[in-house]
Amino acid sequence: AAYPPGAHWGILELSHPDAGTALGQQQLVRVVLHDNRELMAGRASRSDIRLSKALPWVSNLHFVIGCDDKGRPYVRDNSLNGTWRNGEPLVREVPCRLSDGDQIQLLSSVDDVRP
Secondary structure, three states, rough: OOOOOOOEEEEEEEOOOOOOHHOOOEEEEEEEEEOOOOEEOOOOOOEEEEEEOOOOOOOOOOOOEEEOOOOOOEEEEOOOOOEOOOEOOOOOEEEEEEEOOOOOEEOHHHHHHHO
């Protein structure tokens, strides 16, 4: 589906695989795009969606979400450790179209978590 500029097109749910810990607390973030603006997610203070610095596998500018010029949502991996959509790894720096219900993961599995 295509979305007009400024339309609310999704909810990004941030969570950590260790439920019950400080990192496991879930928060809902409403993602609103204006005029095809991209939103950056990562640990950097300049990120639009700021992720915890306690997550060492998350890059400062880990991924970008946005809408293309036709209003179709996409995600683009900018990280060193990878980003996945529905369990499939994204190609770094290549936009990947998003559909309703897609999940974006910053780990391929819980086993990837390192102490």
